[in-house]
Amino acid sequence: MDMSGLPPLAVAFFHLCLLLSSSSSLRVLVAPDAVEESTGRNGSRTAYHFQPAKNWMNDPNGPMYHNGLYHFFYQYNPDGVTWGNGNLSWGHSVSVDLVNWFALDAALQPSRSFDANGCWSGSATILPDGSPVMLYTGIDARGDQVQNVAFPKNASDPLLVEWVKPEYNPVIPVPADIKRDDFRDPSTAWLGADGLWRIAVAARVHDVGGATLIYRSKDFLRWERNADPLYLAHAAGMVECPDLFPVSEPGVEVGLPASGAGARHVLKMSVMDTVQDYYVVGSYDDTADTFVPEDDDDCRSWRRLDYGHVYASKSFFDPSKNRRVLWGWANESDSVADDLVRGWSGVQTVPRKIWLDEDGKQLRQWPVEEIETLRSKRVNLLIPEVNAGGVNEIIGIVGEQADVEVVFEIPALEHADVLEPNWLLDPQSLCGEKGASVPGSVGPFGLLVMASGDMQEHTAVFFRVFRQNDKYKVLMCTDLSRSSTRDGVYKPPYGAFVDMDIEAHSGIISLRTLVDHSVVESFGGGGRTCITARVYPDHVVNGNSHLYVFNNGTGAVKVSSLDAWEMATATVNVLPDGLIAASSVSRAQAY
Numbered sequence: 001m002d003m004s005g006l007p008p009l010a011v012a013f014f015h016l017c018l019l020l021s022s023s024s025s026l027r028v029l030v031a032p033d034a035v036e037e038s039t040g041r042n043g044s045r046t047a048y049h050f051q052p053a054k055n056w057m058n059d060p061n062g063p064m065y066h067n068g069l070y071h072f073f074y075q076y077n078p079d080g081v082t083w084g085n086g087n088l089s090w091g092h093s094v095s096v097d098l099v100n101w102f103a104l105d106a107a108l109q110p111s112r113s114f115d116a117n118g119c120w121s122g123s124a125t126i127l128p129d130g131s132p133v134m135l136y137t138g139i140d141a142r143g144d145q146v147q148n149v150a151f152p153k154n155a156s157d158p159l160l161v162e163w164v165k166p167e168y169n170p171v172i173p174v175p176a177d178i179k180r181d182d183f184r185d186p187s188t189a190w191l192g193a194d195g196l197w198r199i200a201v202a203a204r205v206h207d208v209g210g211a212t213l214i215y216r217s218k219d220f221l222r223w224e225r226n227a228d229p230l231y232l233a234h235a236a237g238m239v240e241c242p243d244l245f246p247v248s249e250p251g252v253e254v255g256l257p258a259s260g261a262g263a264r265h266v267l268k269m270s271v272m273d274t275v276q277d278y279y280v281v282g283s284y285d286d287t288a289d290t291f292v293p294e295d296d297d298d299c300r301s302w303r304r305l306d307y308g309h310v311y312a313s314k315s316f317f318d319p320s321k322n323r324r325v326l327w328g329w330a331n332e333s334d335s336v337a338d339d340l341v342r343g344w345s346g347v348q349t350v351p352r353k354i355w356l357d358e359d360g361k362q363l364r365q366w367p368v369e370e371i372e373t374l375r376s377k378r379v380n381l382l383i384p385e386v387n388a389g390g391v392n393e394i395i396g397i398v399g400e401q402a403d404v405e406v407v408f409e410i411p412a413l414e415h416a417d418v419l420e421p422n423w424l425l426d427p428q429s430l431c432g433e434k435g436a437s438v439p440g441s442v443g444p445f446g447l448l449v450m451a452s453g454d455m456q457e458h459t460a461v462f463f464r465v466f467r468q469n470d471k472y473k474v475l476m477c478t479d480l481s482r483s484s485t486r487d488g489v490y491k492p493p494y495g496a497f498v499d500m501d502i503e504a505h506s507g508i509i510s511l512r513t514l515v516d517h518s519v520v521e522s523f524g525g526g527g528r529t530c531i532t533a534r535v536y537p538d539h540v541v542n543g544n545s546h547l548y549v550f551n552n553g554t555g556a557v558k559v560s561s562l563d564a565w566e567m568a569t570a571t572v573n574v575l576p577d578g579l580i581a582a583s584s585v586s587r588a589q590a591y
């Protein structure tokens, strides 16, 4: 077939379809009702965020790029919509573009004494010969958390469908000074100058605190613990899912692979006490294997990857585009009863490219460029400014599946309200006190999304600018208090200060919000501050959602540009029609 006229993505998609239909080992996880489910029958299923066809999903696991395909694994309960203590498996999907995903059989399932009670989180490492290895936490037959390895059964299978767990597992049993259920989540391995591999493993050390331990090995079989932890979080309890990665020079968007000697590093930890992900830039000593943060010692005061509802994030280096890509788990925030009705629970954020900002202190995050291939119908609103109390509707696109990019310009920053110093301590409460309908001098201004026609339901994503001495502080909020008229739904305000000098940026600040049914994922100030929220408005069951740009401040705000796109529905873990027949043949053979 001559495909020379097709765009590269279409060609890649075609190849993946061929691969899937011809792979003899393929057994597809898609449930018979998955196609109907994926259309969003209940209004909250997403159209372009990653989620399995059904059941429970939590942490992203072992993302990697291998032989031209992206592989994404995730904590999966094959038997139901709750976390499923005892049978957690690694769901597995592949993609050519990080947007459309094809479900394969679970890669790891509890089956041996060393993971009899669950295959918990872990990471992928690509070895120098190009073959991948997985490290994951097994909950063994006694209930101990142990670290195991797994290899592809057939490294030349492009889909890497089957994984083998060697008999010699576990490769790291729980150490004597650590409780059996406080030892988990091995990171991607990196090579030290001495030729030994290192991994970080999360643990709580008795009377000491949350620790990120370092283990070294030359063969992935025998691992030795370093006397010093990579980092000790004295004040925090258990920390989970550590991620240590090098970053390029400030402002350089190119990523670095796992080692990257000499570079500054970022340490990310998921803190169980707060169920939040924190990160810091610091110096990693690759001989002593210790990390010194360039910030406060208490990791709970570090920056957050996302100031909304995201946890257990994981990144990987994508050599095909020289970038680091991150996903995070966005849990449901309505009730378990709702999950049971829906038949699924949990989504991932969109894959985000991450790099170090020019300030050398914070990460910038941005949806990977491939997400833009879903942009279909485009509208742009030509309004020079939004006056006090102004609300302008963005019409012409489906509001519940949209990508909105808006650039605001504040003509008179000096009119901003004065900031009280204690407001800096708790931006989330400040967003609650000064919600979208409380007028200030400069702001609130931003977007109203997932709004019902009568405005009874809406989610507000907005900024407020304050003055502190002769500087300005920008508060970013996502306020869920009016997001749904339903009871039993978590509707907090989320908020954080955007770390940028808005005056030096000529009073300009941008906002990008991805709306996807029950997800409102926002990137403020060019991705300096991210807030992901889960929303469950009632009106979507029978009606459409509206989008607005608004300004409830007393001063006018200029809209330098506003572009909004309707987003096409991606193929996420549902096979395209033409392949359903092929998959049911393999399903019939499999069961």
Ligand code: DQQ
Residues within 6 Å of the ligand: 058, 059, 075, 088, 120, 121, 122, 137, 184, 185, 240, 241, 311, 312
């Ligand atoms: N979830 C996994 C653990 C990890 C936790 C189990 C974080 O490995 O510590 O599903 O959400």
